[in-house]
Amino acid sequence: MSPTIERDLPPDELADVQAGLLPVRYDHRMQDVFLAQIDRLLRPGIRILDVGAGRAPTIPVGDRPAGCRYVGTDIDAAELAAAPPGAYDLAVTADATRPLPLDETFDLIISWQVLEHVSSMAGSLDSMHRALAPGGVLLAQLTGSRAAFALVARFMPHRIRVAAMSRFLGHADEEKFPTSYDGCTDHRLRLLLAGWSQVQVIPFYRGASYFTFSQPLRRAYLGYENQIARRDVRALATHYLVIAHK
Numbered sequence: 247m248s249p250t251i252e253r254d255l256p257p258d259e260l261a262d263v264q265a266g267l268l269p270v271r272y273d274h275r276m277q278d279v280f281l282a283q284i285d286r287l288l289r290p291g292i293r294i295l296d297v298g299a300g301r302a303p304t305i306p307v308g309d310r311p312a313g314c315r316y317v318g319t320d321i322d323a324a325e326l327a328a329a330p331p332g333a334y335d336l337a338v339t340a341d342a343t344r345p346l347p348l349d350e351t352f353d354l355i356i357s358w359q360v361l362e363h364v365s366s367m368a369g370s371l372d373s374m375h376r377a378l379a380p381g382g383v384l385l386a387q388l389t390g391s392r393a394a395f396a397l398v399a400r401f402m403p404h405r406i407r408v409a410a411m412s413r414f415l416g417h418a419d420e421e422k423f424p425t426s427y428d429g430c431t432d433h434r435l436r437l438l439l440a441g442w443s444q445v446q447v448i449p450f451y452r453g454a455s456y457f458t459f460s461q462p463l464r465r466a467y468l469g470y471e472n473q474i475a476r477r478d479v480r481a482l483a484t485h486y487l488v489i490a491h492k
């Protein structure tokens with residue numbers, strides 16, 4: 247799998263925004279918002295845990311500050327093993343829904359597009375809370391369970407979903423992991439994060455890329471998405487960025 251998050255690439259939907267085919271909220275990549283939040287927190291010696299890091303650490307070695315300790319964890323040992331040599335100071339195979347088998351704590355936990363895959367959001371937030379040092383921060387981006395494309399995906403067996411995304415969207419099979427969507431709503435996230443000291447759940451309305459195989463369908467979808475974006479119907483957002491302080 248190629249890294250799903252890469253720096254210094256032009257926004258891939260900008261041309262469609264400039265051509266009037268997509269609304270201006272598509273003029274940047276969602277990952278750039280995530281990376282900007284990470285950049286604000288980076289400092290020499292920072293201890294980072296990348297949850298669901300797989301074969302592509304969210305922060306490549308060359309972009310880490312001096313003295314940074316970078317631990318990667320994933321439920322799938324083969325994914326961690328496929329990461330470039332030296333990607334992690336320590337790679338730990340573990341299920342994020344359970345207390346992580348680590349005898350150290352972290353200043354920053356990052357999790358990019360992983361929490362929609364876990365079987366328990368409550369368990370995952372609890373294990374990440376335990377792994378944070380006092381004052382530590384969790385930055386996580388996930389897909390909303392009520393996004394139109396997620397609702398369709400939830401009713402499809404994983405195998406069919408992978409085949410459909412390969413056929414209609416050209417997604418590589420190995421980039422697709424089974425999804426659970428447990429607790430992937432604004433309401434549930436806020437409830438589960440109630441005990442944290444500071445919490446922001448930022449909604450995005452960015453699902454058009456799932457409809458590129460049919461321009462009429464994409465237009466119809468955008469009519470719907472523009473409405474929920476204008477009214478900021480957070481329950482129906484396509485993605486959420488969570489910024490939570492221990």
Ligand SMILES: C[S@@+](CC[C@H](N)C(=O)[O-])C[C@H]1O[C@@H](n2cnc3c(N)ncnc32)[C@H](O)[C@@H]1O
Pocket residue numbers: 248249250251297298299300301302304319320321322325340341342343357358359360363364365421423
């Ligand atoms: C969409 S990939 C994202 C990988 C990487 N963060 C990236 O951006 O390239 C989702 C990852 O979450 C991992 N994963 C799924 N369920 C998990 C769990 N319960 N605990 C830890 N990792 C999990 C998968 O093995 C996979 O590597």
